[in-house]
Amino acid sequence: MGQRHAPAEEAELDICRRFQVEAAMLDMIAALRAKGLDQAEIALTLADAAEDYVLRLAQKSADSDDMLFYQ
Known part of the structure; x- marks a missing residue:
């Protein structure tokens, strides 16, 4: 623990x-x-990647919650 x-x-x-x-x-x-x-290209790409990462984490969390619900 x-x-x-x-x-x-x-x-x-x-x-x-x-x-x-x-x-x-x-x-x-x-x-x-x-x-x-370019700085702007890097900034926009990082923002998109961060958003994608957050969405994947949220989906993973939702999938985990679903698994707990069905057990």
Whole structure:
């Protein structure tokens, strides 16, 4: 079972995780810019990819909920 943290610790962990994701994204953007891709193209593609990812997660969650319902 996972370790439980105090609310302040949870908030700090969330900030750290968000920073890690944002840092990775900025690294990826820098690498794509170095390959000559346009900033607007990168931004729009990232926005589309993020939306697709959220929709896939939502569908996965809905499918899991359906499986629980039918058991």
